[in-house]
Amino acid sequence: MARRSQVGSRDAFDAAAADFAALGRHLWEPIGADVVELVDPRPGERVLDACCGTGASAIPTARRVDVEGHVDAVDISGPMVAELRERVSGLPQLHAHEADVTAWEGTGYDLVQSVLGIFFFPDVAAGARRLNGAARPGGRVAFTIWRRGAVEPAGRQLTLSVAEVTGVEPPGERPRGPVDAINQPTTFAPWLSGLGLSDVDVVTHERRLTMTPEVAWLLVLGSGYRGALDELTPDQIARVRDCYLARLDETGLTHLDTTTLTGLGTTP
Numbered sequence: 001m002a003r004r005s006q007v008g009s010r011d012a013f014d015a016a017a018a019d020f021a022a023l024g025r026h027l028w029e030p031i032g033a034d035v036v037e038l039v040d041p042r043p044g045e046r047v048l049d050a051c052c053g054t055g056a057s058a059i060p061t062a063r064r065v066d067v068e069g070h071v072d073a074v075d076i077s078g079p080m081v082a083e084l085r086e087r088v089s090g091l092p093q094l095h096a097h098e099a100d101v102t103a104w105e106g107t108g109y110d111l112v113q114s115v116l117g118i119f120f121f122p123d124v125a126a127g128a129r130r131l132n133g134a135a136r137p138g139g140r141v142a143f144t145i146w147r148r149g150a151v152e153p154a155g156r157q158l159t160l161s162v163a164e165v166t167g168v169e170p171p172g173e174r175p176r177g178p179v180d181a182i183n184q185p186t187t188f189a190p191w192l193s194g195l196g197l198s199d200v201d202v203v204t205h206e207r208r209l210t211m212t213p214e215v216a217w218l219l220v221l222g223s224g225y226r227g228a229l230d231e232l233t234p235d236q237i238a239r240v241r242d243c244y245l246a247r248l249d250e251t252g253l254t255h256l257d258t259t260t261l262t263g264l265g266t267t268p
């Protein structure tokens, strides 16, 4: 997502909640389904789904652990949690909580997972360590992040469009941040081992999002990218939309790389 969102724009996610759910069909849900298939939650397990959003991984996880299991789905955004609560009738094993998961006190989980969440933590390693500590000894931990370069071309065109519409100097390429040190399989695996996990494996899910105009704009409205529109008037937002879609067209961005890396490990 946009760098702005990666440093934790909670307001952006609050505003995005309804569109986030609409984008889910195209983006979040297929990613969540792949992760759940990989981590294989079993009937009766206790799971912490950190940064759950509207439930792309928490809901299929709850189905797998079944009524004898328990899923704590935690998100810092109240509107995200409200959307999730509306979607979970018939899953009494799924418990949605509005909270900062880096301060979550639950422990002893069989599985701790966070899909596209940890890079929002102000201190990514400290937050990830905290999540590891929530798993029971011998429990499974899974963190999913974007692979280097994924999603960014759309963010760049959005940034340039906002600059054009607001008349500011277009910013340069985004500066490298902490996540750039870990967003390739060769760097993610040792980082996870360094957090104290064993049996570490990193699985790459290659995927591409078809950027119809509807989906391309939903990607802005239904993700942390929405924060880029925060200060704009409705008229400016409409112009940003037109400019962004025209730029995607001109640059031939018909398919966006949305490849993810899921790192799995076991706690000591």
Ligand SMILES: C[S@@+](CC[C@H](N)C(=O)[O-])C[C@H]1O[C@@H](n2cnc3c(N)ncnc32)[C@H](O)[C@@H]1O
Pocket (backbone or CB within 6 Å): 001, 008, 010, 013, 028, 029, 031, 032, 050, 051, 052, 053, 054, 055, 056, 057, 074, 075, 076, 077, 080, 099, 100, 101, 102, 114, 115, 116, 117, 120, 121
């Ligand atoms: C890109 S979304 C991913 C949501 C979901 N896991 C999915 O795959 O659809 C990132 C989510 O992380 C949440 N988030 C960011 N920082 C958080 C924190 N410290 N504690 C809990 N949730 C957080 C945001 O509110 C947002 O819903």
